[in-house]
Structures are given as C-alpha cells and as structure tokens.
Amino acid sequence: xxxxxxxxxxxxxxxxxxxxxxxxxxxxxxxxxxxxxxxxxxxxxxxxxxxxxxxxxxxxxxxxxxxxxxxxxxxxxxxxxxxxxxxxxxxxxxxxxxxxxxxxxxxxxxxxxxxxxxxxxxxxxxxxxxxxxxxxxxxxxxxxxxxxxxxxxxxxxxxxxxxxxxxxxxxxxxxxxxxxxxxxxxxxxxxxxxxxxxxxxxxxxxxxxxxxxxxxxxxxxxxxxxxxxxxxxxxxxxxxxxxxxxxxxxxxxxxxxxxxxxxxxxxxxxxxxxxxxxxxxxxxxxxxxxxxxxxxxxxxxxxxxxxxxxxxxxxxxxxxxxxxxxxxxxxxxxxxxxxxxxxxxxxxxxxxxxxxxxxxxxxxxxxxxxxxxxxxxxxxxxxxxxxxxxxxxxxxxxxxxxxxxxxxxxxxxxxxxxxxxxxxxxxxxxxxxxxxxxxxxxxxxxxxxxxxxxxxxxxxxxxxxxxxxxxxxxxxxxxxxxxxxxxxxxxxxx
Amino acid sequence: xxxxxxxxxxxxxxxxxxxxxxxxxxxxxxxxxxxxxxxxxxxxxxxxxxxxxxxxxxxxxxxxxxxxxxxxxxxxxxxxxxxxxxxxxxxxxxxxxxxxxxxxxxxxxxxxxxxxxxxxxxxxxxxxxxxxxxxxxxxxxxxxxxxxxxxxxxxxxxxxxxxxxxxxxxxxxxxxxxxxxxxxxxxxxxxxxxxxxxxxxxxxxxxxxxxxxxxxxxxxxxxxxxxxxxxxxxxxxxxxxxxxxxxxxxxxxxxxxxxxxxxxxxxxxxxxxxxxxxxxxxxxxxxxxxxxxxxxxxxxxxxxxxxxxxxxxxxxxxxxxxxxxxxxxxxxxxxxxxxxxxxxxxxxxxxxxxxxxxxxxxxxxxxxxxxxxxxxxxxxxxxxxxxxxxxxxxxxxxxxxxxxxxxxxxxxxxxxxxxxxxxxxxxxxx
Numbered sequence: 001x002x003x004x005x006x007x008x009x010x011x012x013x014x015x016x017x018x019x020x021x022x023x024x025x026x027x028x029x030x031x032x033x034x035x036x037x038x039x040x041x042x043x044x045x046x047x048x049x050x051x052x053x054x055x056x057x058x059x060x061x062x063x064x065x066x067x068x069x070x071x072x073x074x075x076x077x078x079x080x081x082x083x084x085x086x087x088x089x090x091x092x093x094x095x096x097x098x099x100x101x102x103x104x105x106x107x108x109x110x111x112x113x114x115x116x117x118x119x120x121x122x123x124x125x126x127x128x129x130x131x132x133x134x135x136x137x138x139x140x141x142x143x144x145x146x147x148x149x150x151x152x153x154x155x156x157x158x159x160x161x162x163x164x165x166x167x168x169x170x171x172x173x174x175x176x177x178x179x180x181x182x183x184x185x186x187x188x189x190x191x192x193x194x195x196x197x198x199x200x201x202x203x204x205x206x207x208x209x210x211x212x213x214x215x216x217x218x219x220x221x222x223x224x225x226x227x228x229x230x231x232x233x234x235x236x237x238x239x240x241x242x243x244x245x246x247x248x249x250x251x252x253x254x255x256x257x258x259x260x261x262x263x264x265x266x267x268x269x270x271x272x273x274x275x276x277x278x279x280x281x282x283x284x285x286x287x288x289x290x291x292x293x294x295x296x297x298x299x300x301x302x303x304x305x306x307x308x309x310x311x312x313x314x315x316x317x318x319x320x321x322x323x324x325x326x327x328x329x330x331x332x333x334x335x336x337x338x339x340x341x342x343x344x345x346x347x348x349x350x351x352x353x354x355x356x357x358x359x360x361x362x363x364x365x366x367x368x369x370x371x372x373x374x375x376x377x378x379x380x381x382x383x384x385x386x387x388x389x390x391x392x393x394x395x396x397x398x399x400x401x402x403x404x405x406x407x408x409x410x411x412x413x414x415x416x417x418x419x420x421x422x423x424x425x426x427x428x429x430x431x432x433x434x435x436x437x438x439x440x441x442x443x444x445x446x447x448x449x450x451x452x453x454x455x456x457x458x459x460x461x462x463x464x465x466x467x468x469x470x471x472x473x474x475x476x477x478x479x480x481x482x483x484x485x486x487x488x489x490x491x492x493x494x
Numbered sequence: 495x496x497x498x499x500x501x502x503x504x505x506x507x508x509x510x511x512x513x514x515x516x517x518x519x520x521x522x523x524x525x526x527x528x529x530x531x532x533x534x535x536x537x538x539x540x541x542x543x544x545x546x547x548x549x550x551x552x553x554x555x556x557x558x559x560x561x562x563x564x565x566x567x568x569x570x571x572x573x574x575x576x577x578x579x580x581x582x583x584x585x586x587x588x589x590x591x592x593x594x595x596x597x598x599x600x601x602x603x604x605x606x607x608x609x610x611x612x613x614x615x616x617x618x619x620x621x622x623x624x625x626x627x628x629x630x631x632x633x634x635x636x637x638x639x640x641x642x643x644x645x646x647x648x649x650x651x652x653x654x655x656x657x658x659x660x661x662x663x664x665x666x667x668x669x670x671x672x673x674x675x676x677x678x679x680x681x682x683x684x685x686x687x688x689x690x691x692x693x694x695x696x697x698x699x700x701x702x703x704x705x706x707x708x709x710x711x712x713x714x715x716x717x718x719x720x721x722x723x724x725x726x727x728x729x730x731x732x733x734x735x736x737x738x739x740x741x742x743x744x745x746x747x748x749x750x751x752x753x754x755x756x757x758x759x760x761x762x763x764x765x766x767x768x769x770x771x772x773x774x775x776x777x778x779x780x781x782x783x784x785x786x787x788x789x790x791x792x793x794x795x796x797x798x799x800x801x802x803x804x805x806x807x808x809x810x811x812x813x814x815x816x817x818x819x820x821x822x823x824x825x826x827x828x829x830x831x832x833x834x835x836x837x838x839x840x841x842x843x844x845x846x847x848x849x850x851x852x853x854x855x856x857x858x859x860x861x862x863x864x865x866x867x868x869x870x871x872x873x874x875x876x877x878x879x880x881x882x883x884x885x886x887x888x889x890x891x892x893x894x895x896x897x898x899x900x901x902x903x904x905x906x907x908x909x910x911x912x913x914x915x916x917x918x919x920x921x922x923x924x
Contacts, residue, residue, distance in 0.1 A: 311695035
C-alpha cells in the first residue's frame with residue numbers, strides 16, 4: 001500500500017492500491033446522483049445531523065460488503081460522517097454502479113487526487129475478482145483488520161468464519177472438491193492466505209466487535225452459525241427490522257422488479273402470465289407490481305401460510321410443473337436453490353423471460369442450462385441473454401440468474417433504501433458504541449430493539465408530509481404502552 | 495288507499511328527492527314558465543319514487559305529462575296516487591295484465607304528445623301510429639332500455655321511424671354510473687346477501703366482460719377472488735387479459751369455479767353441457783337483464799331443489815354435484831338486493847331530462863324547436879355535450895372542482911381539428 005499523502009482537504013489522498021473501480025472520471029455523474037439521493041434518504045441525513053457532533057463511530061473500522069450503488073454511497077458517507085473508517089465492496093458481481101463507486105472513491109477530492117472511501121467494486125466482476133475485492137476489505141491501514149462488518153448476504157462474514165475454521169484445522173479443503181464454482185474460488189483464496197499468514201483470519205476475527213446483516217440469506221447463514229455455536233462475534237439481523245423487510249423487500253422489489261424487466265426486454269406486461277416463485281415479502285412485492293401492470297400472476301409456494309395468503313390476495317397458486325409451459329415471465333424470489341431447472345426451461349414457451357430477484361444465483365440453474373446439449377447462448381445486450389434450445393425455442397435469461405433488479409436496473413429506489421440503511425447505521429452504532437449490550441458467552445443474532453425500529457420509521461415521516469396522531473396519556477395507559485412508544489410487542493407482525 | 499301507504503310513499507319520495515340532487519335541482523336553473531312550457535310529454539315509466547322526482551322536474555320546466563306504467567308489477571300504489579294529485583300530471587292505469595298495459599299505452603298515445611319517454615318502445619311506436627297525432631307532431635323521444643333501442647333500430651331500418659330518439663343506454667353516464675359502478679356494487683351486494691361467501695381465495699368466473707362484467711370483476715378481485723373471464727368478443731377478451739385476468743372458455747372455467755356470475759345480455763351462457771362439469775357447491779348468479787343466461791329450467795328439471803338460504807337454492811345434478819342458484823337466475827342485484835342506488839337513477843334521469851330539453855325546448859333566438867332541425871329521424875346515442883353536462887352537474891354536487899382550459903389551451907387543441915373533446919361518447923367513458 002502506498003503511503004497516504006496529505007492534500008488540502010482533511011482526508012488523506014488515496015493511493016492507487018487503495019481502491020479499484022471502473023473509471024474515476026464517472027465521479028461527477030455519481031456525485032450528482034448522490035446529491036439527489038441524499039434528499040430522498042431522510043433517515044440517513046437525520047442521523048448525520050443527530051450524531052455528526054458526537055461521532056459515535058469514531059475508531060470504528062467498518063468492512064462493508066453491500067451493492068455499491070448511489071444509495072450505498074450515501075450510507076458510506078453517513079458512516080464516515082459519524083466517525084468511521086470504511087472500506088467497501090459490492091456483494092454481487094453485477095450490482096455495482098460504476099459512477100457511484102467512482103464518486104465514493106473521489107469523495108471531496110478530485111479524480112486525480114481522490115480523498116473518499118477505499119472501494120473495490122465494478123460492474124461485471126469475475127468470481128475471482130469478486131473474492132479478491134472481498135479480501136481487500138480486511139486490509140485497513142497499518143496492517144489492521146476491520147473491527148466491524150456491515151454485510152449483505154454474509155459473504156464477508158463467511159470469509160472470516162471459513163478462514164478461522166480452516167486455520168484451526170490447519171488445512172483448507174481441496175478446491176476441486178468444492179460443491180460450486182464459487183466455493184472453489186473461496187477455497188483457493190483461503191489456501192493462499194493460509195500459506196502466507198496462517199493466523200490471519202483468527203486475528204481479524206478477534207478484533208471484530210460485530211456484524212450487521214442486511215438480507216434474509218445472510219441472516220439464515222448467521223443463525224446457522226449461531227445454532228452450531230460457531231458465531232465468532234455478535235450479529236444484528238437488520239433484515240428483520242420491520243422497517244427493513246416490510247419496506248425494502250416488499251416496496252423496494254415492487255418498484256425495481258418491473259424496472260429491471262422493462263429495461264431488460266421492454267415487453268408489454270399487461271396480459272402476460274407471470275409466475276412468481278415464492279410469496280414471502282419479496283414475492284408479495286413482485287406479484288403486486290406485475291399485477292399492477294396487468295399481468296395475470298400465478299404464485300408457487302411450499303409454505304401453506306404464504307400459499308393461503310397468495311390465494312386470499314386473489315392469486316392462483318400452482319406448481320411450477322403445471323404452468324411451466326403456459327407462463328410468459330418467471331421470477332424466482334424464494335431464497336432457496338434449484339427452483340427452476342434446465343429441464344424446466346426446456347419446457348417453457350418460446351422467449352419466456354426468466355429472472356431471479358432472490359439474493360443468490362442458485363435459484364435458477366444457469367450452469368445446467370449452459371450444459372444442455374445443443375443449447376446456444378446469444379447475448380442480446382449486457383445482462384440479457386437468449387438461450388436457444390436445439391428444438392429452436394428459446395428463453396430469455398436476465399442477469400445470468402443473478403438478482404435482476406440490480407443487474408438489469410438500479411435496484412431499489414433511494415427512499416426505501418434509506419429505511420434499510422438507517423437500520424444499518426443504528427445497528428453499527430449499537431454494536432460498536434454499546435457493544436456491552438451484546439456481549440454474552442455465546443455470540444448470538446439480535447434484532448434492533450423496537451424503539452429503534454420505530455425511530456427509523458419516524459425519521460421518514462416528515463419527508464412524506466405524514467401527520468402522526470399522538471396517544472393521550474389515558475389512551476397509552478389503556479393499551480399499556482408509553483406515549484413515546486414502543487407501541488407494539490416484539491412479536492406483532494404488522 | 496290506507497293512509498299509512500301514502501305517508502310511506504311521501505317519505506320515500508322525499509328521500510329520493512334528497513338523493514337525486516341533479517334532477518331535483520334542474521328547474522332552478524331555468525326561469526318560469528320554463529323551456530318546456532306548453533309541451534306535452536307522454537311517458538311510459540316505472541312508477542317509483544325516483545320517477546316522481548323526474549316528473550316534478552319536468553313539471554318545473556313547464557311541461558304537462560300523461561303517464562302510464564311500464565310494468566304493472568313495478569307500480570307502487572302510493573306513488574301513483576301521489577302523482578295523480580300533481581297539477582298537470584295525468585296517470586292512466588289499466589288492469590294489471592298485458593291487456594291493461596296495452597290499453598293504457600294506446601290511451602296515452604291517443605291524445606298525441608310533443609315528446610315521449612319510453613321503456614321498451616311501445617309508446618313511441620303507438621304515438622307515431624296514432625292518426626294525425628292528435629294535432630301534435632311528435633318532436634322526439636327518449637328510450638330507456640337497450641331492448642327498446644333495438645326495436646326502434648329495426649323500425650328505423652324498415653323506414654318506419656319518423657322522429658329522432660335518444661337511446662339513454664347509449665351514454666357515458668349510463669356506462670359509468672349504471673353499468674360499471676351501479677351494477678358492480680349492487681351485484682356484489684346481492685352476492686354477499688345471498689351467499690355470505692368469503693370471496694378471498696375463491697375462483698370467480700365472470701361471463702361477459704362488457705361494462706357490467708368489468709364492474710363486477712374488479713370488485714370480486716378487490717375482495718381477493720381469483721377472477722376468470724369468459725368472452726365471445728375478441729376485444730373484450732383482450733381487455734380482460736390486459737387487465738390481468740384469465741380468459742377461458744366456460745366449459746373449462748366452470749370446473750374450477752366457486753362462483754359464476756353471468757353478465758352477457760345473451761342467453762344459454764350456463765347450460766347442461768357446462769353445469770355437468772361444475773365443481774361441487776358452485777354458486778351461480780345472473781347479473782344480466784333477463785333470466786335466460788342460466789338454464790334454470792334444466793336445473794329445475796333435475797329435482798325440486800333445497801332452499802339453503804333465502805334466495806339460494808341447491809340443486810343436485812345427475813352428475814353428482816350440488817349447484818347453488820341465486821335468486822332463481824333472475825337479475826341478482828334487483829332480485830336479491832336493492833338494485834342501483836338512487837345516485838345512479840339521478841344520473842340516468844338527469845340525462846333523460848336534458849335529452850328532452852335538447853329535443854323539445856324552444857330556441858330562444860328563433861322560437862323554433864331544436865329537435866328535428868338538428869337530429870334526423872332515427873336512433874341516436876346521447877349527444878356528447880349532454881354527457882358532459884351531466885358529468886359537470888354530478889361533479890358540482892360532489893364538490894369536485896376541475897380545471898378550466900385557458901383560451902390558449904383551447905385554441906391549441908383546436909389546431910388538430912374540432913372543438914375540445916368534441917369526439918364521441920367514448921371520450922368520456924370510464
């Protein structure tokens with residue numbers, strides 16, 4: 001790493017090894033969009049105001065792995081405004097907005113002398129590049145590692161946990177035995193670090209005070225670690241804040257699913273049959289937006305409660321195999337794997353559109369599709385591929401089966417990301433500045449306390465002109481709550 | 495007449511007057527003696543409280559009226575006797591059968607009329623046929639029903655319709671208020687009253703995606719039903735499809751249906767060939783005007799049926815299923831609920847009154863009447879400017895303000911030809 005040189009701004013100029021993005025000259029465009037987004041992210045901007053002076057994150061070294069978008073740039077700059085030192089990567093190879101990454105790196109400086117945040121992310125990374133980037137998260141100045149992780153999908157957390165596990169074992173499994181191409185890349189990386197610094201991850205893990213996790217998939221990993229008593233530091237499950245999953249997952253996907261489909265293929269959605277696989281919060285948002293465009297939506301579910309909900313919302317609930325040849329649009333939103341197989345895609349209508357909005361790319365078997373004998377891939381444009389089967393019929397795959405709302409469009413809109421990210425910042429403050437609240441013998445996964453969840457919502461009311469009714473003391477006493485909240489019990493479902 | 499009957503009628507008329515501000519408020523817009531002063535209107539109408547409000551308004555606009563009843567069964571005695579006491583109103587009632595109806599129509603027609611309000615076209619044709627029109631050449635008429643409009647169209651095609659007739663069903667107001675929202679809401683009301691069925695999660699088949707079908711389908715979906723449409727018209731089927739609804743043939747759809755509502759205006763929509771494929775427990779209801787959409791005779795032929803709730807009879811089919819028929823297959827919103835709310839009749843009758851003014855009011859500049867000058871003999875849709883006026887009145891009474899185009903905006907729109915929004919009724923439809 002080159003030695004930082006001081007410029008006229010109060011932040012040091014980043015050296016050439018301190019970042020890797022597509023093109024720093026995009027920074028002006030990125031900064032303009034960040035400026036617009038700031039107005040749409042009232043929660044984050046309120047936190048800058050509230051905590052700017054007290055600097056609760058001073059001393060925090062945050063390793064952030066979360067889609068490097070314009071909205072994320074506002075999150076990053078909120079964390080730094082609260083005193084944190086931050087390094088950042090995307091948690092998906094396609095989700096980086098290169099202009100946002102450039103602006104985050106340039107910060108208040110210039111393309112020639114950037115003074116912003118070390119970001120390692122560009123749209124269209126290879127898997128090797130992706131994990132190289134993730135590795136850069138753990139290289140703070142003076143040989144230090146991070147003391148906090150802000151994760152989305154759990155890749156940064158996973159790398160630390162796997163690193164520690166293999167260091168304890170003294171050996172990394174042979175990459176050739178990996179169950180997936182991606183895991184092989186991880187094993188290769190850890191093989192290298194083990195040979196270079198045999199206790200690298202163990203030392204890093206000791207320093208880490210906690211992780212705040214953004215999404216359902218990452219949360220599932222954390223609970224698995226916790227159940228096995230293998231969680232190395234406390235975690236806050238941001239995903240299950242009401243102001244995250246009931247907003248980001250539902251309203252965010254409602255907005256960005258349609259945006260992604262339209263930008264990718266621009267087909268008329270009205271009159272089409274759309275199959276939404278999975279009717280959790282994300283699936284609910286997807287179904288609503290597709291119906292809003294006039295599609296006839298069919299839902300698949302494994303969970304009787306969600307299936308009944310879909311039915312009560314007026315959707316047909318069917319099995320994939322029964323409608324695979326009649327639907328025009330397929331959207332996976334399960335958080336599970338092997339949802340649409342290559343064989344399924346072989347039975348689809350000509351030019352059926354197939355996309356995934358779940359976090360990982362294992363919901364649709366793109367690898368199996370590529371292995372289908374006689375299949376031909378024709379890239380229409382980036383992130384839109386037509387795969388033609390030997391019988392002449394084709395399907396249109398969006399973002400190679402990776403989450404299409406980020407791959408084909410720009411992800412969730414700023415406002416909804418403000419609700420999510422305000423939770424993230426509050427979780428980082430909780431874990432870093434009030435770590436004692438989360439210290440137990442065995443590390444656990446927590447959710448933010450209800451009053452903070454309500455606070456996140458409250459910070460977004462003014463921007464929408466929402467007038468809240470206040471409880472009288474008598475009314476508050478009658479339902480047994482404080483006038484200032486929290487208003488609901490922890491298990492209330494909204 | 496028992497005193498109580500008339501008191502009740504007076505209350506109901508007062509209530510209708512309150513609920514029909516468009517019609518009731520019309521006379522106040524015209525100075526006495528009124529634009530219909532000296533005109534005689536012959537009317538074949540349902541003698542209901544809402545009709546009284548229309549009659550009072552036409553009186554207020556200066557006309558005299560001679561009335562007969564469109565349907566003896568719909569005549570409400572208290573209403574008839576109330577009307578008889580109004581100055582300038584004659585009510586001619588025959589016996590409560592077909593002969594009595596014909597006699598009353600002929601009796602009204604024999605005196606001639608300047609204008610006619612009709613319900614089924616009998617009176618218009620009778621007035622036209624009466625020798626020398628009793629010295630009053632007929633200026634024009636309004637026909638309230640689709641069936642009547644079809645008969646008049648046939649008369650026109652054979653060259654025997656001599657006056658302009660406005661088909662009241664062919665108006666934006668009718669489509670919007672009556673079919674889409676009036677029928678939509680009242681059919682739902684009737685379904686809930688007769689079946690008390692939780693609609694969420696059920697498969698509801700709507701036969702026919704005309705304006706009525708659309709109103710019904712949108713309400714069923716809003717309550718969580720999975721709506722399937724059956725259609726014969728490619729345009730309507732496409733519209734249903736683009737609205738996100740499944741469109742299937744009835745023979746297929748019936749097998750999944752928990753509920754079928756017919757709204758086609760046709761006949762034999764649900765017959766034996768469909769019903770034998772029905773799911774056990776399916777509920778059938780008809781929202782069309784006549785009771786020929788569901789083959790009720792065939793159902794009755796399967797056995798006596800069991801009344802399971804008021805207005806709901808279960809038939810056991812030879813194929814093993816039970817099929818539940820609402821309101822004997824008669825138009826369900828009228829037979830099992832209260833039909834259209836008064837606001838719907840307000841808009842319909844406001845359209846009638848404005849059409850009569852269009853046909854029969856003296857032009858203040860020329861003293862000539864406008865009817866035959868502007869409208870050829872034949873069946874006409876309600877003119878767009880009347881639709882616009884009705885909508886404007888409805889907005890005023892609803893307290894809804896709208897923007898007014900500037901002169902520059904109006905000129906801009908005219909550069910593409912024609913005045914602002916001068917197009918067809920379709921411009922103003924839903």
